Amino acid sequence: MPFSNRPFREPILVQNLPILQERYALRRCMADTALGKLYWAQDQKKTQQNGEQANVLVFTLLPALAQNPIFEQAFGHILPGYQKAAAGMPHILDDGKTADGIRWMVMRNIGGMLLSERLAELDDRGMPVPEAMELLDSISDTLASQRPDGVCGYLEPDAVLLGEKRPCLLTAPIAAALRVAYNNNPNERSRQTLHSGYISPEVLLGDTPTAADDTFSIASLAYHLFQGEAPFGKQSALEAAVRNLSPNSIRKLRPDAWNVLRQGLSLKRAERPKNPATLLRTLQRKQQKKRLLPIAALVAASAVAMTTYTLLSNRGSTPPKPVETQSSAPVTTTSTAGQTAKPAEDSATLVGETSLPPVLDQESVQAQADKLAAETAARAEAERQSAAASAQIRLATENDISTLQDNAADAIRKGKLFSTDPEQPAAVDYLRKAVSLEVDNIKTQKLLAQLINDQHAEAEALLAAGKLDEASKRLRTTDDLISEFTLADSLKRQVSLESAVKQAQRKQALEQETNPSAPDTSDNATDTTTPATSTSDVTESSDDNAQQYLERAQRAISYGNLNTGDDRSESAVAYLSTLLEKTPDHPEAMKLLRKIVTLQQDEALAMLRKNDTEKARTALDNSQELIGKYRLDNQVEEQISLEKRYRETLAMGITPSKEETKEEAPAPARNPTPPPAVAPPPTPVALPQGITATPRETENPEAAEAAAPPAYAPVTPTEVNIPADIPVQSTELPPIQLDNPAPESAPPNTVIFEIPATDADNAVNTGNTFTPDVPNLIEVPLDSIKDGLNNR
Structure with missing residues (x-):
């Protein structure tokens, strides 16, 4: 089994888990990620060497992704690129879709443990910084190899498998398909809102991921590794953004290093480092900066020692004589005692080489020994003096700092x-x-x-x-x-x-x-004549002031002065914030605040219906500030929904309309229906031999002729372009198109062929091709069509 034997977070009975394609038996759910669920399963058609069934990993996608035709089309063409083993990538063995719409893929079991299980083993002390940085570097290298463009955007601990060589990102094919789908369909309104504490708020709302979003994920993982807990606890990053939360500081990091990590954890994309590698390099450099001072002191001490040793070694010594070259003739050397040394051998005396040292007598040997002893003593003295000087420098520095x-x-x-x-x-x-x-x-x-x-x-x-x-x-x-x-x-x-x-x-x-007549409470104003008042008087006065603030706030709401005032009154938020400073959690004030947030959210919705994104953004910022400051948790979900709709409106690229409309749907006049046009005679289609096309028969021909067909306007198909660094099944495939469904009744002169359904139509798409789930549709190979045309 590839995972640790930790207790299940959500135990699921084996008999309740399905068997996919009558082959892959799901045994238990290992993780619930933002993009789907990860299961440990067994392949009932393959056995291991010990005779047991082979273990595999099965990932089931979110139902919303499986029901998205644009994503399904991109996902079907991206999966073949993962059918070969690659470092940091899952090895896809099979994929398909069940009858009830569950989209799944089977991955090879490479062994190891999930990063989420490794994080669960940490306590509040976290992981040592060097070990954590090494793990983060390996995950960053894995992200850099992702397709396309080295960007993932959906990194989270439950989707990272820590293997023997390098981490593996199990959701890499899904992330790549989502990026392709979003890049080809910027105006799509069916993007799924996800939930995770490690994915950036922009990606959770459905924005196309960038490298800065991977920076947020790496920073969140780094925080969990250092601190032993997630940066925003159990809340998602999107909820943290709505509540304006910020993580607690990490004391084991230097202030400069913590500032770098805090930038990576920013809930705004523009404030983060541009990519994970930049974040980790800066973080490591800032954290290791504290070691520079001891290293500099050590280098300085070494330099002092070497200088002292050189001076002492050269004191009293004569400069070395230059080396002389010898000729081929033997040289006779006379010693001080009158003895003649043996001449050097002719074979050992070559031109350009130094001769062997002469044999020394006892006095010369003693002099050489004395010289070596003196040098050793000088060296020891130099080292002692250098250590003493370093100690004095260090002591002086410590004394200076202490003073x-x-x-x-x-x-x-x-x-x-x-x-x-x-x-x-x-x-x-x-x-x-x-x-x-x-x-x-x-x-x-x-x-x-x-x-x-x-x-x-x-x-x-x-x-x-x-x-x-x-x-x-x-x-x-x-x-x-x-x-x-x-x-x-x-x-x-x-x-x-x-x-x-x-x-x-x-x-x-x-x-x-x-109240202009009120006494001045500025810095220089003092009142020493104020009589003493009883506690009951103070309480009664406080209640009267609170009631006045509430009445003024209600009046400001009736004027529409929610965040800004005019000549009639100040803003309602100003009145209520002043009251809440004196009386925190005042029930009536909190009730009015919730009403203000609701009105701001309604205003944002109205502006989004009119496609006025500037005013909508202002209203959303105002409501978000109140939600985060006063912890209005009941209105977080509505705020997230409006944030998603705001981004969808921006993606549509529609400018504010001149006429204000009250309907939620855009006006139908933006895309007028063209007048009916007579369609040209259809081009005959040549089908392969053995397939007979029969026209569709109707039970009541007279009623069919009397019925007037609606206007049929062809719709331009949507093209999905796959990036160059994502391999597809074949380079000869035509551009991928997903045509919009045709009306129920086509123009009268359009011939519709009905092909009998076969058993192959109900088969699940498990190969390297993608077939839309259209009734009575059969794939016809291009080679067969060409052969049929040639035979005609």
Whole structure:
């Protein structure tokens, strides 16, 4: 069995699973992907060496895909390209369609385990970064080999089989057929909305996949491998886009590396890296940057050691003498003791070669030994001095960093965070110097986080005191620090505070506009004469204010001022957001918010019916912002449906009409029906020998003659072009055409031939050819037709 023995997520009884083509017995469902289901099955007509039935993999497609004729046509011509084994590609053994419409394909069992099962084994610590990067690189290489154009778009863990050599993308033929179908039919309105947390929102809505969509899938897999959980939990990427969700940061990654991964996880295609390879290269480079400082220190220490050794080795030594060439005559060498050394052999003394060293006496040997000992001692001393110098450099650097950190911590305690005087540095100045000495020092990062937290706390205090200008100024300074030191963990609180300040400023302006006599609550205004009030008075006043906000919001809704105000009132969203700040989850306010979202969605639908995509996009953005901010989960499905319709309208390429219509369907005048035309006499068709064509007989000829046939207007067939890098069955095939069905009654002068049905008509399409499911239709080979024409 090719998979691990983990418990089934959805146990299915064997007797409830069908047997395809009376041959492939489905044993259990291994995965439920966005494009269909993966089964482990057995081929009952093949046996293994041990006598057991052969194991295979069976994939059943989504019913919506099987019912799409454009996809079915492209899928039938793409499958032959996968009938040969290739690295990273499934090896298709058979395919077909059941009587109840289930489209299936059989793949060779290559062994291994699903990537989803490997992810299920991880805990909250995730996988080590080097191991995860190696796995991601192999999956990226597999994506680069996909057809066409090295783009898949439908990558998810349940569809990746981790084999011995390289991962295999089991849904590759389906993804290729979908891209071909979408590229050839941009105006098609029957694209299926999918559900997955690893496929980009654009592809889930039915857009044609691009390399940036594979970037999103790789980034989602990387997040799961690093963190041990999916980036958006159990929600699909489309639901996350509607709710404006963002994944939590990964602490094991450096801030620069996390920023790169966060770009890959962007729910907008334009913000992601252009392809998975670019994402992984940048991610690996940013993550390994922290190793550069120790490596640089090691190189510097080695350079110091080599320089010291060279200086000590050459001290007191004489320059080496140049090597002299010897002639063929023997040379006599006299030693210092008066002895004559043996002459060199003539055979060993050649022109252009150095002679063998002379035999040394005892004193020369002792001098040479003393020299070697001195060099060894010098080398050891050089190494000792180099190590001492490196230790001193490292100790000095650590002392400098520690001193800077202590100074920064003391400045933070005293509240001296910023300074414009260079002679009196503050906490930020000390931390900048510490970061320049060592980027990833943990204590420095903690001090920076503490500094940002103190700034946020001060901003919150200023906001609570009503000093909005000072709070806004403080947040701008904090935002600069977050960008300078790439403190990704502080971004969420920063964005929340900035939003709170903006809403408070808008609320203050609204109160001044609606009640000019109210006391000024600006930063410089104080009121020390306000008498003390009881708790009941405060509660009663709060209820009155809430009722006023609700009434004003209802009035704004009646005026149509949902998101923008005019001279009659402010926007309803402004009133309700101000109320919800004071009283979170106010039931009446939430009810009105849901009503506003419904009105915005109705407006978007009306604009889509008029093909006004600009106004529809504005309405959808407004409703999406409210759904994500106030967690209006009941309206997520409707928002997704409208997003899909918006993309379909864009794909149709229709400009906004001048006249507004209320019907959902487009006006019939756009495609006027041509006047009836008399069809030319039909061209006789020569059929192969042995096939007799008989005209269709009617039971009541007089009624047939009296009935007036409707106008018959021929429709241009739809051509499906297969990319060059996807092999088809034969290069001699004519252009693939899918004709629209003809009317029930053709022109009167059209001869219709009826061919008796045979048993072959009911056979399932399992070969390398594709035959549309049309009753009483038989495939006639081209060679037979040519032979029939020649015989005439």
